[in-house]
Amino acid sequence: MIVTYKDAIKQAMIEKMREDPRVFIIGEDIGVYGGAFGVTMGMLEEFGPNRIIDTPMSEASFTGVALGAALMDMRPILEIMFADFLTFSADQIINQAAKIRFMTGGQFKVPLLVRAPQGSGPGAAAQHSQNVEAWFLNIPGLKIVAPSNPYDAKGLLKSAIEDDNTVIFLEHKLLYSIKGNVPEEDYRVPIEKANIVAEGKDITIIATSIEVQRSIEAANILKEKSISVELIDPRTIKPLDVETIVDSVKKTHQLLIVHEGCKDGGIGAEIASRIAESEAFLYLDAPIFRLSGYDIPIPYNMNLEKKATPQVEDIVKKVEKIIKGEWYA
């Protein structure tokens, strides 16, 4: 069936909540209001206020509340209204959730799922537009997932709910309305497994989240120009499926990494380093390149906002330059 990314996420939660009484959702305005982006719309009617728990505006604490419930064999799904607000939740996620299992020598498991919409596009300025995956990339004990289409969103969300670890599940606001095919039957998309979106031979593009969709468009344009792109979506940002990306680079010999978040210390830096220190490095015919958001806060003006992050035409141009050997032009 064809569903939106938003509905795929909702379906995953509904199906898991029907199946497992330990699963509940907690967050701001997720009940009657249906969530700031409408993801939980209508769920209150089926599951009631004890499983669709509206909270006061206390992110730092209700993150801890969800964590406390996770320690008690519940399966909390925490909705943070905008990923930007995870700054409030940072202590509970970074110092508590990510470390409790380790610090207690494995006594506890921490099945906390943190869902948060991120990314720019709706013109909401710098505090409602960030890509936050890099904030958490440096924290052992966390997993980070960022689906780029409805099929992955539903399958990964079910896997994330079932995972015994803290998973940061990053949904992109611009993806909520995109449609895709989702099977009727129950399925999972495994965490820690990259997806080869399109096979190709000339260059590998590793793209994340919204940039996967833009890279699909770019690859189609490039195909008409006789450039064959192999497009890989890691889907799970931490831990990375290094094997799949290494294999692809060994095949194509060229690599472009595309992500929406800022360049400094971004996911691209990590992927580039992984390739640089792998045997794939020896196969490279060109330097590794990154297309990312500029190192600026997201501007309010919508024309500027678009310029601040990689768009389809930017990807096309960059690939052409790499292929032509105009590396530093």
Next chain:
Amino acid sequence: MIKLLDLDQNILIEMLRKMIMIRAFEEESEKLFMKGLVHGTMHLSEGEEAVAVGAVFAIKKTDYITSTHRGHGHMIAKGGDLKKMFAEFLGKDTGYCHGLGGSMHIADSNLFHLGATGVVAAGIPIATGAALALQMQEKNSIVLSFFGDGAANEGIFFESLNMAKIWELPIVFICENNMYAMSASVKKFIPTINISERAKAFDMPGITIDGMDVMAVYESVKEASERARTGNGPTLIEAKTYRYKGHSKSDLNLYRTKEEIEEWKKKDPIENFISKLKQLNIIDDEIVKNIYDKIDREIKEAVNFALNSPEPKFEEIFKYVYSEKGEGK
């Protein structure tokens, strides 16, 4: 006047024994630290033993606690094994956390101890979430959340009390007001005389008690825990107490006088409880001597166990970062 309540004399003696054990454990810990066998830092609770023991004895074995960086007392009161505690202190594989947590993070999930956090106040929302889980699971247990006066100035303290009250959660908040958050005096940083007054803001019962009197602690926690257990919501208890030793091992005690410390020592919870129990002919000098001698032997045995225990192996600690499916708690 001591309130014997309905307590069996053996329980009163056991309460005394636990207080003596906590002090002996910490005195020995300090010696080990001075010998260089314990590293990092440690936070001693000498003077505060009545709060840990009175509170934990007032709840059931199947009730949960969350603890703090100054948590040895809570752990011993809940039934902590001295061998595993000393081993953890010394960073040994036989310690509660395989030497990965140390002094600040000793916990035992089997004792319904949900962990001790080194970030002040961070355990309060976790305790609140555990109480939410108990309410959802319709269990008859409650949560006892230990924290100090310093934590009562963190935002998440207020947020958590608010949520605990709006949801009428089965939780008792117990503030161990030892008069100083490191060097920060409550006189200087808390405008009201009693921290318990903060409960009023949440329409929650708040009570200030003498934290040097184990029976006063017992009585108030008993009442609050029954309130929580019968669905009548949370309580904030402030136990006024005092730490004889510095905040941690770097403390030069520049912020208080020797006279002040000596004044508080006159209210020593152990000495006072001994004389009360003697007055009531529950114990005599011989019983007290036997308690001290037995604990002395237990401490020596536990330290020897810890000293002779193996170190954790580096290759084995990676498994505690993430849970694999189906294992752990």
